[in-house]
Amino acid sequence: MxxxxxxxxxxxxxxxxxxxxxxxxxxxxxxxxxxxxxxxxxxxxxxxxxxxxxxxxxxxxxxxxxxxxxxxxxxxxxxxxxxxxxxxxxxxxxxxxxxxxxxxxxxxxxxxxxxxxxGHLGPDLLGPDWGAEAAAEAVRRLGERPDRAIGEALLDQSVLAGIGNIYKAETLFLCGVNPWTPVAAVPDLPAVVDLAHHLLDANKEQPGRMTTGNRRRGWEYWVYRRAGRPCHECRTPVQRAVQKSDVGDRATYWCPRCQPAPSNG
Structure with missing residues (x-):
């Protein structure tokens, strides 16, 4: 999409x-x-x-x-x-x-x-009115369902508008957050929102996108669609699983070492 x-x-x-x-x-x-x-x-x-x-x-x-x-x-x-x-x-x-x-x-x-x-949409990550107030509103909306997995929450367009599966995966990797981490357990929600905005903004004026700073084929993304291939950072195989969300099931990608699973306790 x-x-x-x-x-x-x-x-x-x-x-x-x-x-x-x-x-x-x-x-x-x-x-x-x-x-x-x-x-x-x-x-x-x-x-x-x-x-x-x-x-x-x-x-x-x-x-x-x-x-x-x-x-x-x-x-x-x-x-x-x-x-x-x-x-x-x-x-x-x-x-x-x-x-x-x-x-x-x-x-x-x-x-x-x-x-x-x-009117149901959350703050637009690429909207002309994006700024500190819009970012704070996005963080507030994320926190309304603290038990929801962050990977699911980021795809909810009523929380923040514009992010999809690619930027969800890449944002969470760069923040070192496992997609199944409950929103309440994410250490720095404002940093997650800020990075999602930064990645979208950096790619909006160019055909093709990248999140690594490297346009070499196979190096454009950190984890998205790289299941089974070594993580660019630690060489651990990237994992893939289906994660349910309000917009339907989506394939989720993450590095189990760089994004450790949330603890139960």
């Missing part, structure tokens, strides 16, 4: 291509909004909110999309109307065409009603 950095970059590219220009084409290829027509309306802005993208247009309307597992946006010069069955939304102006492929969610709503669908 694309995480907050990928969504942030997609929103920025949509903003650069669409904002400040009237739409010459809007093609919603989802039954509920198949008759919607935004032609002639100027796009005010495109921005991300966690893993969601909001494209706000003239007339108080917002195009709300979510990439879910396989969605992506492509920007290209105008041309014949694309017929690819994977495309669920086309927005175009005289200069650019934005094609939404395999989008998990496409809806049109009143801009004033955005909180109805996004």
């Amino acid at each position: 694309p995480e907050g950095d990928v969504v942030w970059l997609a929103a920025r590219r949509l903003h650069e291509a669409l904002a400040g220009r009237p739409l010459t084409l809007s093609d919603f290829r989802v039954p509920r909004f198949a008759t919607a027509d935004l032609r002639g309306r100027e796009v005010h802005e495109a921005r991300s909110r966690g893993k969601h993208i909001l494209i706000r247009v003239e007339g108080g309307l917002t195009v709300h999309t979510h990439l879910l597992m396989e969605g992506r946006w492509r920007i290209r010069r105008p041309g014949p109307r694309p017929r690819d069955h994977r495309i669920r939304l086309v927005l175009a102006n005289a200069e650019w065409q934005a094609l939404g492929y395999s989008l998990g969610l496409v809806e049109l709503l009143r801009t004033a009603a955005e909180d109805r669908v996004l």
Whole structure:
């Protein structure tokens, strides 16, 4: 699933291509909004909110999309109307065409009603309002369920928005915290939140991501998708297991030596 950095970059590219220009084409290829027509309306802005993208247009309307597992946006010069069955939304102006492929969610709503669908989200790790207050709120929300495993809690978008499985695994490795550690037993929750923000922010403006500082193939991540391979730090084989969460079962990766299991006592 694309995480907050990928969504942030997609929103920025949509903003650069669409904002400040009237739409010459809007093609919603989802039954509920198949008759919607935004032609002639100027796009005010495109921005991300966690893993969601909001494209706000003239007339108080917002195009709300979510990439879910396989969605992506492509920007290209105008041309014949694309017929690819994977495309669920086309927005175009005289200069650019934005094609939404395999989008998990496409809806049109009143801009004033955005909180109805996004109001449950926690502080956005890549939001323009991220700062000490937002970080403190994320820590507070983590602490509301102290017995929950930290690996589960970090994926809860109502706690903090934008983090996914990759950054969960990498953040916890760098903090030396086992994914099954109860939130209450994590030594420094503010440090976990701060590092998650730092990793997402460091990767948001570049294609491809890394958390190690090394772009060599196989060295981009510390533990993510490295099950059975030696830890870059201690050479202990990286472990993998399924961990349940509010967003479904997720594969979790960790080094048993660098991230020792929490004690029962």
